[in-house]
Amino acid sequence: MMNPAEFLSLFSLPFMQRAVLGGVLLGVLGGILGSFLILRRLSLFGDTVGHSAMLGVVLAGLLELPATWTLIGFTVAFGLGVIYLIDRTDLGSDTVLCISLSGSIALGTIGFSYLKGYRGNLLSILFGDILAISNTDLILLFLLLAVTLAWIIISLPEQILLTLNRDLALVKGVPVRNHRYFFILLLAITIALTIRAVGILLVNGFLVIPAASARLICQQFVPFLATAAGIGAFSGVMGMVISGAIDLPSGPSIVLVQLFGFLAVALWSRQV
Amino acid sequence: MHQNLSVSQSIVTVRNLSLMRGEYLAVDNVSFELLSGTHTAIIGPNGAGKSTLIKSILGLVEAHSGKIRLFDGTGKQLTRLKQEVGYIPQKFPFERTFPLTVSELVGLGLNNKQWWYSSKRKRKKIAQALEQVHLTKQAQQKIGTLSGGELKRVLLAYCLVVPRRLLVLDEALAGVDATGELELAALLNNLKQEHNWTILEVSHDLDLVSRYCDSVICLNRRLLYQGSPSTTLTPENLLQVYGALVSPTSHHDEPSRIPESF
The missing domain is CATH 3.40.50.300 (P-loop containing nucleotide triphosphate hydrolases)
Incomplete structure (x- = not known):
């Protein structure tokens, strides 16, 4: 445990400031998109795209391409491809997701064995490194948040209606397919950027936990979105503070704060 | 009308x-x-x-x-006219914890322009629709707390909130x-x-x-x-x-x- 002066000086370091800001932005994005994700019963989708990103990372290594952009391109293509398959087949979405997940992990594992040189970066793929967030990552996160907020604000009633009942939305003339694919696009980019910070294994926590906590305590939709975003942001800051204070890995610390927040809310609302 | x-x-x-x-x-x-x-x-x-x-x-x-x-509508005209169709499906499955109140659900029936009305104007239209189906008291209730019959009434109010x-x-x-x-x-x-x-x-x-x-x-x-x-x-x-x-x-x-x- 460091003393208060050391602790405060830690947060004056640029990489730490970037990490806190990144944690807040990822928390807000995860809270907002995760709210729609859980209400549309797509939690497993987030998990599948997150885990399949291993193949994207391996591809970037094999083809010697920039990791961030390759990961974004891969998660977008994979996410849209999976949704297309779900729409086009009569199989249940969970079946399609399991097939896609297994296939991508098998390919990723084989591809990994062909990677030459140092392979010690596997841990950073699995658990991420929020302290390595760059200015480019922050700019991307700001842009993504701005687009997401603009899209939600402009189409909020349509988003709520299609989340609640697809048929009612279609009858009202809501462009359901366009909204669905655009949501997947935003979600896939968010997952790619979150993986850089917290890794493949923990990415879905950012999407699901804050939204699930907010769902237990909110009656109305807009407060639900705001609460999920708020919990995401708060967890980002608290996780970084705790990881700095007692020298714990940052990404898992944020997810643990989210988890304890969820348990507290569940107990308080008598849901468990 | x-x-x-x-x-x-x-x-x-x-x-x-x-x-x-x-x-x-x-x-x-x-x-x-x-x-x-x-x-x-x-x-x-x-x-x-x-x-x-x-x-x-x-x-x-x-x-x-x-x-x-x-x-008799086609293309874009039909898309606009669709706002004048009300529909109540046979089944309306949703999770009980869906964070939406009766009032909010009825408000989704407003057409896209009306949704951005002032809160007062919107509330008045929603209140009128709920009054017609005798659900004024349930306006702030979460939809997951309603009975099947009440939910059907709310869906009717969703249709009544604009002329169809x-x-x-x-x-x-x-x-x-x-x-x-x-x-x-x-x-x-x-x-x-x-x-x-x-x-x-x-x-x-x-x-x-x-x-x-x-x-x-x-x-x-x-x-x-x-x-x-x-x-x-x-x-x-x-x-x-x-x-x-x-x-x-x-x-x-x-x-x-x-x-x-x-």
Whole structure:
């Protein structure tokens, strides 16, 4: 445990400031998109795209391409491809997701064995490194948040209606397919950027936990979105503070704060 | 409101329509027309294709063959006109913890421009719609706390919050208690008579159909009979439609029991 002066000086370091800001932005994005994700019963989708990103990372290594952009391109293509398959087949979405997940992990594992040189970066793929967030990552996160907020604000009633009942939305003339694919696009980019910070294994926590906590305590939709975003942001800051204070890995610390927040809310609302 | 519409104006025209449900022919070569300001019921046994038929009119199920014309509209015009269609589905599955209040759900029925009205103006429209279905007290309740019958009323309020040219109901009154059923049937009758709404509903309640509907379509994959309730709902026709003896109604000659509050 460091003393208060050391602790405060830690947060004056640029990489730490970037990490806190990144944690807040990822928390807000995860809270907002995760709210729609859980209400549309797509939690497993987030998990599948997150885990399949291993193949994207391996591809970037094999083809010697920039990791961030390759990961974004891969998660977008994979996410849209999976949704297309779900729409086009009569199989249940969970079946399609399991097939896609297994296939991508098998390919990723084989591809990994062909990677030459140092392979010690596997841990950073699995658990991420929020302290390595760059200015480019922050700019991307700001842009993504701005687009997401603009899209939600402009189409909020349509988003709520299609989340609640697809048929009612279609009858009202809501462009359901366009909204669905655009949501997947935003979600896939968010997952790619979150993986850089917290890794493949923990990415879905950012999407699901804050939204699930907010769902237990909110009656109305807009407060639900705001609460999920708020919990995401708060967890980002608290996780970084705790990881700095007692020298714990940052990404898992944020997810643990989210988890304890969820348990507290569940107990308080008598849901468990 | 569309009170200036001529009663003879066609709202829906269906020509030689066939619909598939997977490999199964659900609706076979059906033709009919709905005129504005009329209340039409589709009756028939389970699996007769009733829900599939109304879903195809709403654009939710693609036609295998034949044509459907809605409001004589095409392209962008039809997209705008769709805002004038109200629909209550047979099933409305959602999770009990869905964070949405009754008021918010009814507000989703406003058209896109109206959704950005001032809160006061929006609240007034929502309150009026909820008052019509007697759910004012439940306005701030979470939708997951409602009973099945109450939820049907909320969905009706969702349709009532803006004027509609066509209201499509898929067993909308099922699950509503006896008093509520009569009240809502009378409310629908009022919408038709006062505001010239066209109503198309799937119903199993032959008593209510005979009281409130102008026209009945008897369907069992094919259109078997069509006409006024008095000429269509005969024991012989119903035997043909359902394949069993069905009592058309025990109240044919009774005066309608519309509650005075409507």
